[in-house]
Structure formats: structure tokens, C-alpha cells
Amino acid sequence: MNLKIRGKLDQVFTAATGLSVVLLMLILVAILGPMLYRGGNAVFFQGTVEFRKMQRDLFRRADDTTLNAEIARTEEFRRQVYAMIDEFKKGVDVEALSDEVRELHRRFGEELRAKDVPSEQYSQLRGLTRDIRDNLETAFTKRDVGEIRPLVEAALQHAENPAFKGTSAEQFFRIARSFLATAEKVDLNHQREYAAALRDVEGILFHTQDLPGLLGPRPDEPQPLLVMLRYGTTRWDQARRLLDRFFWVEEWVEGNPGQPLVMRRTARAELFPESFRPLFSYVRDNAEKMLEPRFTAYWQFFLDDNVNSHYFGGVGPEILGTLFITVVGMLFVIPLGVVSAAYLVECAPDGQVIRIIRMCINTLAGVPSIVFGLFGLAFFVLFLFPLLGFEPKPCILAASMTLAVLTLPVMIRASEEAIRAVPRSYREGSLALGSSRFHTFVSVTLPAALPGILTGVILSLSRIAGETAPILFTGAVSMGDVPRSVFDPTRTLSYGSYDMAVGDRLAMMVPHNQYGMVVTLVLLILILNTVAIVLRTRVFKKLRGQ
Amino acid sequence: MSQESQDMQTTADHIKKSDVRTTVAVTPRKAPADTPADEACECAVIRSENFCLYYGSKTGVKNITMDIYPCSVTAIIGPSGCGKSTFLRSINRMNDLIPHVRTEGRLEVDGHHIYDKRTNLVNLRQQVGMVFQKPNPFPKSIFDNVAYGPRLQGIRRKDELQHIVEQSLRGGALWEEVKDDLNKSALALSGGQQQRLCIARALATRPRVLLMDEPCSALDPIATAKIEDLMGQLQGTYTIVIVTHNMQQAARVSERAAFFCLGELIEYDYTSRIFSNPKKKETEDYVTGRFG
Ligand SMILES: Nc1ncnc2c1ncn2[C@@H]1O[C@H](COP(=O)(O)OP(=O)(O)O)[C@@H](O)[C@H]1O
Ligand SMILES: [Mg+2]
Numbered sequence: 001m002n003l004k005i006r007g008k009l010d011q012v013f014t015a016a017t018g019l020s021v022v023l024l025m026l027i028l029v030a031i032l033g034p035m036l037y038r039g040g041n042a043v044f045f046q047g048t049v050e051f052r053k054m055q056r057d058l059f060r061r062a063d064d065t066t067l068n069a070e071i072a073r074t075e076e077f078r079r080q081v082y083a084m085i086d087e088f089k090k091g092v093d094v095e096a097l098s099d100e101v102r103e104l105h106r107r108f109g110e111e112l113r114a115k116d117v118p119s120e121q122y123s124q125l126r127g128l129t130r131d132i133r134d135n136l137e138t139a140f141t142k143r144d145v146g147e148i149r150p151l152v153e154a155a156l157q158h159a160e161n162p163a164f165k166g167t168s169a170e171q172f173f174r175i176a177r178s179f180l181a182t183a184e185k186v187d188l189n190h191q192r193e194y195a196a197a198l199r200d201v202e203g204i205l206f207h208t209q210d211l212p213g214l215l216g217p218r219p220d221e222p223q224p225l226l227v228m229l230r231y232g233t234t235r236w237d238q239a240r241r242l243l244d245r246f247f248w249v250e251e252w253v254e255g256n257p258g259q260p261l262v263m264r265r266t267a268r269a270e271l272f273p274e275s276f277r278p279l280f281s282y283v284r285d286n287a288e289k290m291l292e293p294r295f296t297a298y299w300q301f302f303l304d305d306n307v308n309s310h311y312f313g314g315v316g317p318e319i320l321g322t323l324f325i326t327v328v329g330m331l332f333v334i335p336l337g338v339v340s341a342a343y344l345v346e347c348a349p350d351g352q353v354i355r356i357i358r359m360c361i362n363t364l365a366g367v368p369s370i371v372f373g374l375f376g377l378a379f380f381v382l383f384l385f386p387l388l389g390f391e392p393k394p395c396i397l398a399a400s401m402t403l404a405v406l407t408l409p410v411m412i413r414a415s416e417e418a419i420r421a422v423p424r425s426y427r428e429g430s431l432a433l434g435s436s437r438f439h440t441f442v443s444v445t446l447p448a449a450l451p452g453i454l455t456g457v458i459l460s461l462s463r464i465a466g467e468t469a470p471i472l473f474t475g476a477v478s479m480g481d482v483p484r485s486v487f488d489p490t491r492t493l494s495y496g497s498y499d500m501a502v503g504d505r506l507a508m509m510v511p512h513n514q515y516g517m518v519v520t521l522v523l524l525i526l527i528l529n530t531v532a533i534v535l536r537t538r539v540f541k542k543l544r545g546q
Numbered sequence: 547m548s549q550e551s552q553d554m555q556t557t558a559d560h561i562k563k564s565d566v567r568t569t570v571a572v573t574p575r576k577a578p579a580d581t582p583a584d585e586a587c588e589c590a591v592i593r594s595e596n597f598c599l600y601y602g603s604k605t606g607v608k609n610i611t612m613d614i615y616p617c618s619v620t621a622i623i624g625p626s627g628c629g630k631s632t633f634l635r636s637i638n639r640m641n642d643l644i645p646h647v648r649t650e651g652r653l654e655v656d657g658h659h660i661y662d663k664r665t666n667l668v669n670l671r672q673q674v675g676m677v678f679q680k681p682n683p684f685p686k687s688i689f690d691n692v693a694y695g696p697r698l699q700g701i702r703r704k705d706e707l708q709h710i711v712e713q714s715l716r717g718g719a720l721w722e723e724v725k726d727d728l729n730k731s732a733l734a735l736s737g738g739q740q741q742r743l744c745i746a747r748a749l750a751t752r753p754r755v756l757l758m759d760e761p762c763s764a765l766d767p768i769a770t771a772k773i774e775d776l777m778g779q780l781q782g783t784y785t786i787v788i789v790t791h792n793m794q795q796a797a798r799v800s801e802r803a804a805f806f807c808l809g810e811l812i813e814y815d816y817t818s819r820i821f822s823n824p825k826k827k828e829t830e831d832y833v834t835g836r837f838g
Contacts, residue, residue: 426682429747432676433671433675434672444684448684544731
């Protein structure tokens with residue numbers, strides 16, 4: 001009976017421990033899975049032709065012949081979009097039309113003067129185009145087709161005039177006809193609304209003042225200054241989001257009184273007259289042909305510098321900076337930690353002193369990291385550097401030292417445990433052979449404690465590579481060159497992630513880069529840890545004689 | 547002639563008169579010296595006079611007066627906690643590591659008072675090697691373990707080190723077993739091999755005295771027999787002091803034996819006499835198994 005219960009309890013215990021392990025794995029997968037997936041998006045994605053253009057221009061990486069063929073193919077499909085928009089614009093954007101006819105009139109005058117026509121004929125033709133211009137301009141201000149038609153027809157009666165053949169004046173008639181055609185199809189009372197809606201569409205398709213669009217700038221417009229505006233969407237997932245915005249207008253409207261606002265989606269096509277709506281179905285059918293998405297493995301993400309605060313490019317300099325800070329930090333932590341631990345175990349007198357020291361170390365371990373950041377700024381940058389004759393500015397050295405102070409308690413405690421765990425008999429054996437205490441520590445105790453010390457190294461490594469707050473004021477920047485020495489500030493993965501997270505709406509447009517940076521940090525720490533763990537295992541095996 | 551050897555002589559006289567008792571079922575390895583002249587020619591290597599050691603206010607050993615003779619095995623026996631290890635560790639000043647330790651009296655090795663301020667600890671410990679209860683090879687290769695002492699003495703030349711390592715391992719009766727894998731970790735050896743390695747390691751500094759604190763208590767009988775054999779071989783060259791509470795072992799390996807009780811030296815004599823004809827009541831109780 002008693003035995004039976006005990007057996008049952010054992011089974012329950014086994015089951016419970018097994019279950020908890022499974023649970024832990026699930027939690028890990030639940031946390032890491034989505035993050036890895038999103039971060040993986042930075043490297044693996046459907047890249048569009050715009051991505052390949054960008055890679056060619058910014059990173060000199062392209063197969064020119066295929067890319068040129070691609071560009072030609074996609075341009076073919078895009079031209080239709082440009083034409084449809086231009087056509088519609090003719091009808092609705094009356095200010096632009098007025099400008100154009102005025103410009104035509106002026107240009108026609110210049111052409112006549114260039115041809116040296118007799119003054120009589122000159123003034124007659126000028127008078128004619130002036131009339132045409134005035135008629136058209138008046139027509140542009142009208143809303144009613146009944147009023148517009150006579151005005152346009154008055155202008156068109158000169159269309160057959162041989163004097164206008166082959167001159168800019170021919171343009172008048174083209175404009176006049178298309179305007180009349182639009183006026184017959186479109187309700188011109190909504191002109192202004194159409195113009196505004198068209199501007200939105202152009203913003204989404206090409207680009208706005210500060211945001212890139214689906215296709216990038218039209219080939220006939222001057223290159224935008226901002227690099228990111230020079231390309232359309234480089235990724236198909238982004239393109240899909242933009243297409244969604246292209247097809248649907250979202251607005252928050254009041255639902256039932258007193259209730260929260262509700263989102264209403266309406267088709268953007270409905271904002272336009274019937275004649276313009278084919279554009280939407282055209283884009284829907286041909287979006288892929290205009291962008292040619294293709295699976296891309298962007299390994300260079302880990303090497304490339306970024307462009308326009310991480311809108312394009314990778315995290316190469318951030319990785320380098322993180323490694324730099326970590327290595328310099330470890331150069332401080334390891335010796336300091338081991339020496340302090342050695343003092344605590346081997347030399348310190350028992351009693352009050354050691355209790356106070358240990359209390360200080362434990363307190364230090366609990367101090368919030370931002371406090372270390374401010375301490376680093378105040379002590380290393382502003383106090384110590386001027387004292388040593390360095391320029392008092394944030395730099396890798398200051399950041400590494402601050403991080404070293406931050407992780408020192410961890411390192412000391414791990415090393416202390418490790419050194420304490422070395423059997424007394426090793427020490428006695430060495431001392432009995434005539435070794436000094438120092439030599440015993442260096443040649444026997446320390447090697448035997450190495451696995452434990454490496455555990456401390458692993459713990460502080462992750463901390464140093466991952467902390468943000470301590471380097472906020474002591475050495476991290478969000479932009480700048482790759483550091484050349486420890487006296488330069490640097491970009492790091494941790495600070496970069498933070499910067500992007502709190503940054504402008506640009507960062508929100510490139511979540512893949514944001515997650516990519518975070519995942520890179522996780523991977524980097526994982527790799528560093530793996531190296532340390534492998535090292536520890538080998539040391540351990542060697543000590544054990546296996 | 548010291549007070550001590552006179553004591554011994556009287557003990558020797560005493561034993562001749564009394565009948566030999568065989569309470570311990572072992573045959574003594576050596577017959578006691580018959581003539582006083584035999585003893586007179588022996589000049590003690592370790593000489594303790596009224597030596598006391600205190601752990602703070604607690605007494606470790608007190609008033610130990612005894613001479614330990616060269617090229618022989620001297621056993622220290624007694625119940626646990628009686629100060630055997632304390633006295634043994636005093637001989638190479640291993641007790642210095644323990645805080646609040648205080649000593650009184652004289653303890654000479656080769657005529658030098660070792661608790662003198664001018665004593666060179668490094669020299670002392672190389673003169674007086676030590677083997678511990680639990681085998682404690684360093685987590686290094688076999689070669690590095692044995693070469694540890696010579697390297698401390700400043701020997702750096704590879705061939706010289708190799709020679710010393712081989713000699714010491716032969717001395718420790720381990721050479722034949724490990725000569726092919728000197729670079730293997732010492733921790734991969736068996737317990738008995740490890741203990742012999744520790745002996746070899748101690749021999750590598752060419753000591754005069756070898757202190758052994760219960761060197762076989764962590765070993766199986768076969769390994770113990772090997773170590774005891776080894777001691778037999780070594781005693782011609784080294785002065786060996788061994789702490790043991792295995793009385794058969796003391797009888798087998800030692801020439802002289804000292805019985806400690808409660809921090810004091812009760813009786814010190816030839817091993818055969820200690821076992822067959824002890825002078826003191828406590829000794830007799832202990833060796834006959836009535837006490838301890
Ligand atoms: N480091 C120490 N601190 C205080 N007392 C000790 C210490 N080492 C041993 N002692 C005490 O000294 C006495 C003798 O110990 P020891 O020499 O180890 O006995 P044993 O004969 O068993 O080897 C014991 O009572 C022990 O409690
Ligand atoms: Mg003991």
C-alpha cells in the first residue's frame with residue numbers, strides 16, 4: 001500500500017517535470033518563433049525589381065543585362081498607368097491646363113519670331129492664338145458642358161488652319177478635344193475633389209513629399225533628393241500593403257452615439273468618375289508585372305550599411321560596433337572580475353570587511369542599468385577622460401567600461417563560486433611542493449576554476465552585448481561612421497533596435513529591418529555564447545582527462 | 547645522546563625481560579636494534595622538542611618531544627582527532643595556511659628550527675614532501691604533475707625535466723604503467739595510480755623527508771599493497787613519516803611507531819615493541835583494540 005503510493009508519487013513527479021520542460025519549450029517557441037519569422041523577413045523575402053535597382057545603385061550589386069530587361073518589361077506595363085493618369089489629369093486639373101495653354105501661346109509667339117514671319121501675319125496669328133487661349137481658359141472655368149461646348153468649338157474651328165501645322169499651336173486642339181471629351185463624361189462640379197483624390201493616388205503610386213510609393217518616381221520627373229524616394233517598394237509584402245491602401249480608403253467614423261469610432265473602408269475607385277476606374281482594375285491585374293517580385297535571400301543584410309535610417313540596407317556596422325564594445329568590455333570584466341573573486345576567496349580576511357564588500361557587490365547587481373549609464377557619463381566621460389587628457393566625449397572605451405562595471409557583479413560572483421569550488425587539496429598539494437600562494441592560484445586553482453569562470457564570461461557577454469541604457473550616453477550613436485579606435489563612438493545592435501523602436505514613422509514602414517536588427521542581436525549573442533560554451537566544454541573535458 | 551634515545555634504550559631493555567606478546571597478528575618487519583651503539587650512530591633528521599600547536603584557543607598537539615630517524619619509516623598512530631595530522635603537517639608548516647594557528651617549542655629539520663622567522667618555506671617544503679589522504683593530482687597532464695615541483699625550482703630544460711619525470715615515476719613505481727601516455731590527464735588514472743603519481747610528484751623535488759597522511763585510506767586493498775611495497779623500496783633513500791590508523795599497516799611498514807592520544811605523545815618506540823609489549827596502559831588498550 002505504502003509502496004504503491006510512493007510509486008504513484010514518483011510517476012506524478014516524473015510527469016510533472018516532463019510537462020514543465022515541454023511547457024518551457026513551448027514558451028520559448030512562442031516567443032522566439034514570431035520574432036525569428038519577422039526578423040527572417042529582413043533576409044528572405046520577395047524582392048521586387050525596385051529592390052534590384054536599389055541594390056545596383058546603392059551597393060553596386062547587379063546583373064546588368066537581366067536587370068535592364070526586367071526594367072524594360074516593367075516599364076512597359078507602367079506606361080499604361082502613366083497614360084491613364086495623364087489623360088484624366090487633363091480633364092480635372094484646370095489650373096494645370098490653364099498654365100499649359102498660356103505657355104503654348106507664349107511658345108508659339110517665339111516660334112513665329114524665330115521664323116521671321118512678316119509683322120502683319122505675325123500679329124494676325126498671334127491674335128488668333130490669343131483668342132483660342134482665352135476661349136479655352138474660359139471653358140476651363142465652366143462646369144456645365146452646355147457652356148463649355150461652344151467655347152471649345154470656337155477654338156477648334158481654327159484647327160484646319162495651315163499656318164498652325166507643325167507648330168506648338170497644334171497642341172491647343174489636342175487639349176481642347178480631350179477636355180471636351182472629359183467634360184462630356186465627367187461631372188465637372190467635382191473637379192476639385194477629383195484633383196485631391198488624384199493627388200492621393202499619385203502619392204501612393206509614385207511618392208509623396210516624404211514617403212516612397214509603389215512604383216517609384218515616374219521616369220520623366222527629376223530625381224527626388226531623398227534616396228528612399230527614388231525607388232518604389234522593394235518588397236512584395238510592402239507592395240501588398242500599399243496596394244491595399246491604393247484600393248481602399250480607411251477612415252474613422254462615428255458609429256452609434258457614445259460608442260467608440262469605427263473604421264470604415266470604402267473603395268478608392270468610388271471617389272473617381274466612371275472613366276477613371278479602369279485604372280484600378282488595371283493595377284489590380286498587373287501589379288505583379290509592374291514589380292516582378294522574386295524570392296530574394298539578402299545575405300548582405302549582415303554586411304551592408306543602411307541608407308536613410310534603415311529604410312534600405314543592413315546592419316553591418318551595427319554588428320561590428322557591438323562586437324567592438326563587447327570585446328573591449330570583456331577585456332575589462334574578465335581580469336577585474338577574476339582578480340576581485342580571487343581576493344575574496346584567497347586573501348580577504350573573514351568577517352566584517354568581506355561582508356560589506358559582498359553586500360556592495362550584491363547591491364551593484366540590482367542597480368537599474370540606466371543608472372550605470374548616467375554614472376558612466378558622469379564618471380568616465382566627464383570626469384576621468386579630462387583627467388587623463390582624453391577628449392570628454394562618448395566613445396567605445398567609455399561605453400565598454402560602463403558595461404564592465406555593470407556586469408562586474410555577475411562576473412565576480414561566478415568566478416568566486418568557481419574558485420571556491422576548486423578542492424582545497426589542489427591548493428595544498430601545490431603549496432606542499434613549495435609553490436607560493438600566487439603561483440598556486442595562477443597555475444593550479446585558476447585552470448581548475450576555468451569552466452566556472454567561463455560561465456561568468458557567458459553571462460556577462462550576453463549582458464554586455466545586449467544592454468542599451470548604459471551606452472545611451474556613453475558611446476552609442478544612431479548614425480555615423482564605422483569606428484576606427486576605441487575613442488570613437490559607435491552604432492550598436494541594441495541601441496539601434498531601441499532607436500528604431502522609438503524612432504519616426506519611417507521605422508514603422510520597415511518592421512522587417514527593426515526585427516531583423518533584434519534577431520541579429522539575438523543570433524550574435526547566441527553565437528558568442530555557443531563559442532564560449534564549446535570552449536568551456538573542451539576545457540572541462542581536458543581537465544577531466546577525457 | 548638525547549633524552550629520547552635513552553628512553554628508547556630503557557624500553558629496549560625492558561622488552562628483553564618481558565615476554566613477547568602477540569596481541570596483534572602481524573609479524574614486525576624489523577627486529578629492534580640490539581645494541582645501543584646501533585642507535586648512537588643514527589642522527590635524527592626531525593627533532594621535536596616540547597612542540598605545541600594551538601588552533602586559536604584549541605590545542606592541536608602539545609609537548610611533543612620525539613626524534614625521527616633517517617632512512618626508515620616512522621608511523622604515527624592513534625585515535626581520530628588526536629593530532630596526528632596536525633603534527634605531521636607541522637613538519638612542513640602546512641598549518642600556516644590556517645588562520646589563528648600558534649606554535650610553541652622547537653621543531654627541527656636537519657638541525658634548523660623551522661618555525662624560525664628566517665626559514666625559507668619553499669626550501670623547507672621541497673626538503674619535506676607530502677602525500678595526502680585523498681589522491682590530489684592537479685587537473686593537468688601526468689607529465690606536468692610530476693614536473694610541477696622541478697619547474698618551481700627553476701628547471702626549464704625539456705630533456706632535464708624529462709629525465710626527472712622518468713626517474714620520479716620510476717621511484718613512484720608508476721613508470722611502466724604510464725610511460726606511453728604522459729600527456730594524458732592525471733585525473734584519468736585510477737585512485738591507486740593517482741596516489742602513486744602524487745608520491746612521484748613529491749619525489750620529483752628530491753626531498754629528504756616524505757610525509758604521508760593516511761595515504762591508503764581512500765584506496766582498495768590491492769592499491770594499498772602496492773603503495774606499501776613502494777614504501778618498502780623508498781625507505782632506503784627517504785625518511786618517511788606515515789600517519790595511519792590501520793595498525794596492521796603500521797606494523798607492516800614501519801620501523802618505529804609513535805602513539806598519540808588527545809594531542810599528546812604517549813609512547814614512541816620500535817613498532818614491534820609498541821605492538822608486542824607497550825609500556826603505557828593507553829597504548830596497550832589501543833593496540834589491543836579496547837579503545838579507539
Ligand atoms: N583547522 C582546524 N581548526 C581548528 N581545529 C582543528 C583544525 N584542524 C584540526 N583541528 C582539531 O585539532 C585536533 C587534531 O586534529 P587532527 O590533527 O586532524 O586529528 P587526526 O589525528 O585525526 O589527524 C582535532 O580535535 C581537530 O578538531
Ligand atoms: Mg588526520
